[in-house]
Amino acid sequence: MPDASDNSFRAATIAVLVENESGVLARVIGLFSGRGYNIDSLTVAPVDADGKLSRITVVTSGTEMVIEQIKAQLDRLVPVHKVADLTLEGPHVSRELALIKVAGSGSGRQEALRLADAFRARVVDATTESFVFEMTGSGEKLDAFIALMRPVGLVEVSRTGVVSIARGAKGL
Amino acid sequence: MSSAILPAASETQSMTGAEIVLRALKEQGVEVIFGYPGGAVLPIYDAIFQQNAIRHILVRHEQAAVHAAEGYARSTGKVGCVLVTSGPGATNAVTGLVDALLDSIPIVCLTGQVPTHLIGNDAFQEADTTGITRPATKHNYLVKQMDRLASTVHEAFYVARSGRPGPVVIDLPKDILIGKGQYSPPPSQEHRSYRPQTEPDAGQIRKAVRLLKEARRPVVYAGGGVINAGPEASALLTKFVRMAGLPCTNTLMGLGAYPSSDPQFLGMLGMHGTYEANMAMHGSDVMFNIGARFDDRVTGRLNAFAPNSVKIHADIDPSSINKNVKVEVPIVGDAAAVLRALIAAWEEDGAGQDRPALAAWWRQIDEWRGRSCLHYVQEGRIIKPQHAVKRLYELTQESGRETFITTEVGQHQMWAAQYFGFEKPNRWMTSGGLGTMGYGLPAAMGVQVAHPDALVIDIAGEASILMNIQEMSTLAQYRLPVKVFILNNQYMGMVRQWQELLHGGRYSESYSEALPDFVKLAESFHGVGMRAETADDLDRVIREMIAIDRPVIVDVAVDEKENVFPMIPSGAAHNEMLLAPGQIAAGSGVTDEGTALV
Numbered sequence: 225m226p227d228a229s230d231n232s233f234r235a236a237t238i239a240v241l242v243e244n245e246s247g248v249l250a251r252v253i254g255l256f257s258g259r260g261y262n263i264d265s266l267t268v269a270p271v272d273a274d275g276k277l278s279r280i281t282v283v284t285s286g287t288e289m290v291i292e293q294i295k296a297q298l299d300r301l302v303p304v305h306k307v308a309d310l311t312l313e314g315p316h317v318s319r320e321l322a323l324i325k326v327a328g329s330g331s332g333r334q335e336a337l338r339l340a341d342a343f344r345a346r347v348v349d350a351t352t353e354s355f356v357f358e359m360t361g362s363g364e365k366l367d368a369f370i371a372l373m374r375p376v377g378l379v380e381v382s383r384t385g386v387v388s389i390a391r392g393a394k395g396l
Numbered sequence: 397m398s399s400a401i402l403p404a405a406s407e408t409q410s411m412t413g414a415e416i417v418l419r420a421l422k423e424q425g426v427e428v429i430f431g432y433p434g435g436a437v438l439p440i441y442d443a444i445f446q447q448n449a450i451r452h453i454l455v456r457h458e459q460a461a462v463h464a465a466e467g468y469a470r471s472t473g474k475v476g477c478v479l480v481t482s483g484p485g486a487t488n489a490v491t492g493l494v495d496a497l498l499d500s501i502p503i504v505c506l507t508g509q510v511p512t513h514l515i516g517n518d519a520f521q522e523a524d525t526t527g528i529t530r531p532a533t534k535h536n537y538l539v540k541q542m543d544r545l546a547s548t549v550h551e552a553f554y555v556a557r558s559g560r561p562g563p564v565v566i567d568l569p570k571d572i573l574i575g576k577g578q579y580s581p582p583p584s585q586e587h588r589s590y591r592p593q594t595e596p597d598a599g600q601i602r603k604a605v606r607l608l609k610e611a612r613r614p615v616v617y618a619g620g621g622v623i624n625a626g627p628e629a630s631a632l633l634t635k636f637v638r639m640a641g642l643p644c645t646n647t648l649m650g651l652g653a654y655p656s657s658d659p660q661f662l663g664m665l666g667m668h669g670t671y672e673a674n675m676a677m678h679g680s681d682v683m684f685n686i687g688a689r690f691d692d693r694v695t696g697r698l699n700a701f702a703p704n705s706v707k708i709h710a711d712i713d714p715s716s717i718n719k720n721v722k723v724e725v726p727i728v729g730d731a732a733a734v735l736r737a738l739i740a741a742w743e744e745d746g747a748g749q750d751r752p753a754l755a756a757w758w759r760q761i762d763e764w765r766g767r768s769c770l771h772y773v774q775e776g777r778i779i780k781p782q783h784a785v786k787r788l789y790e791l792t793q794e795s796g797r798e799t800f801i802t803t804e805v806g807q808h809q810m811w812a813a814q815y816f817g818f819e820k821p822n823r824w825m826t827s828g829g830l831g832t833m834g835y836g837l838p839a840a841m842g843v844q845v846a847h848p849d850a851l852v853i854d855i856a857g858e859a860s861i862l863m864n865i866q867e868m869s870t871l872a873q874y875r876l877p878v879k880v881f882i883l884n885n886q887y888m889g890m891v892r893q894w895q896e897l898l899h900g901g902r903y904s905e906s907y908s909e910a911l912p913d914f915v916k917l918a919e920s921f922h923g924v925g926m927r928a929e930t931a932d933d934l935d936r937v938i939r940e941m942i943a944i945d946r947p948v949i950v951d952v953a954v955d956e957k958e959n960v961f962p963m964i965p966s967g968a969a970h971n972e973m974l975l976a977p978g979q980i981a982a983g984s985g986v987t988d989e990g991t992a993l994v
């Protein structure tokens with residue numbers, strides 16, 4: 225049992241299985257904005273064979289009492305099937321994907337390629353004056369790579385937000 | 397005629413969308429709809445015209461339709477049903493929807509919508525109704541496919557009445573209402589995602605029993621959840637409180653859940669609750685909250701709320717638990733189911749109670765009661781508002797009539813809660829959570845529709861009543877003999893009270909200027925108007941009002957300067973009550989932080 229009297233903040237990665245219906249994302253986002261909860265990252269996509277269920281991964285932070293409240297509030301939304309606090313329930317894997325555009329020529333271009341190789345970023349588009357790198361990893365890893373790209377000609381970044389899943393054989 | 401609209405369940409011939417809606421309503425047990433027509437819902441009105449099974453009450457404003465449905469729902473335990481048109485019809489209903497959301501009242505509100513191909517085009521009387529009402533409802537739907545129409549209506553009723561009840565909107569585009577489709581009966585299998593827990597966990601019940609048996613200074617704090625769980629829950633609460641010999645207090649929403657005349661009843665708690673109820677909460681060592689939500693009007697300053705008590709909280713809504721106040725024993729379940737389990741476990745548990753400690757606790761409570769916190773002095777000609785409510789209570793009792801009370805919002809509402817006694821649930825309808833002025837008259841209308849022979853009284857203020865006064869016309873049309881009992885102090889009294897206590901007596905915009913002549917107003921709406929100017933008039937006017945079988949407005953001129961006491965000022969604790977003007981029970985009263993609170 226989490227200790228509700230603990231007033232320190234913690235991050236929580238919450239997985240929410242919802243009906244894939246119109247307005248469901250607005251309900252979840254409206255809940256967070258209406259009640260003043262934080263959203264650090266939010267992703268959503270259908271996850272079953274016939275497209276009836278979507279999985280939302282939301283990264284939030286708050287006191288233990290607030291995070292318990294967020295989960296209870298999510299759980300009582302009518303189209304919500306399941307809410308799981310991955311942070312609390314055990315080890316889990318989190319990943320984020322980013323597309324990073326870098327432009328330049330000469331040594332900067334060489335440097336970008338070398339760093340991309342070190343970070344295992346893939347080149348998914350190239351012109352004579354630019355690259356688009358695809359990179360998957362933890363948020364921190366993406367942050368680090370993007371920071372390195374800044375001086376060598378970073379143009380723009382597109383990130384997916386965090387997706388997360390528990391380790392081991394059990395499903396949500 | 398009705399057979400064409402409401403065929404037997406086995407028939408599956410093609411019907412219009414409007415006919416499908418009406419048939420689904422009928423199958424969900426709807427007998428009355430409160431509504432107002434308009435372009436987008438004309439097909440439903442056409443279908444209503446061609447049947448007799450469902451009665452339509454034409455209100456004069458859509459907000460009133462929702463409040464009327466709330467009054468109907470709260471006095472019967474059924475789901476209230478509302479029908480309004482698109483655009484302004486829907487937006488006018490929003491206040492009523494939020495009111496029902498905060499007070500957990502089951503409502504299904506059908507809203508018309510422009511045809512699906514025009515949605516998003518800024519068409520005439522188009523509004524994004526599902527967008528606007530998403531945070532105003534428990535759930536809402538936009539029906540875009542004919543084959544989802546019947547199942548959506550059935551699901552809406554299930555959602556409105558299950559778990560913690562609430563309002564549900566179904567937005568119905570006009571082409572869906574006109575189009576042809578097939579009816580489907582309510583589904584036999586469980587809802588795919590929404591299945592609230594109603595039966596409590598047995599281990600948590602045993603923990604609660606143990607704590608309550610060992611308690612030296614226990615208190616039971618019961619709220620609207622007990623009312624919502626049906627009359628059986630109130631009977632079980634009464635049984636449990638009596639068998640365990642516990643003191644019991646009710647929230648504003650819970651009045652009637654425990655009989656007010658019972659010696660174990662401490663009265664209402666909270667900001668304008670009794671001294672004994674709030675002191676018992678503050679001094680308790682074990683608190684059992686059933687069906688209440690630790691609202692800020694109840695707790696006062698959170699960090700000083702019942703500081704030495706172990707708290708048990710039973711609620712059907714897990715998100716109500718540990719929201720404002722951390723509790724030691726959370727119990728998720730329906731109030732009736734929880735009380736049933738609690739009584740069974742109490743009887744099973746062999747242990748006895750600490751009788752001497754309980755006796756000492758009751759002596760302490762009686763000492764608090766000795767402060768007579770609701771005492772007032774009625775002398776001279778000027779009518780004290782408390783006295784007006786007390787006499788209203790006594791004379792309605794004397795009449796022997798089944799009585800239902802609604803209120804508007806403000807001082808009169810608090811005096812009604814303090815001085816009118818409720819022995820049974822579902823007799824008291826007030827806007828607790830949202831505090832909606834203009835609630836009482838339409839709510840009374842809904843109550844009277846459900847209980848045509850009962851005495852239904854809206855205890856009102858002269859400011860609030862003007863917010864939905866147009867419903868006098870509805871009362872006349874349907875011969876609904878609702879009584880409006882106005883405590884007229886010529887001020888928005890609660891605003892004036894706060895300005896007096898917190899804003900240096902600067903009565904900014906709180907004087908009720910240019911009031912109508914309420915007697916003539918009643919007459920112009922085909923009702924009866926009466927006025928009580930002095931204390932001598934009061935009893936006669938109340939007796940006459942009770943005897944008249946027509947809508948009545950009684951304008952009672954009360955003391956303009958009277959304030960509601962006791963009072964826990966904003967930001968103060970339960971043991972820092974103001975008992976009378978200038979009399980602070982203990983502590984310091986209003987703080988600067990308190991002034992910033994509502």
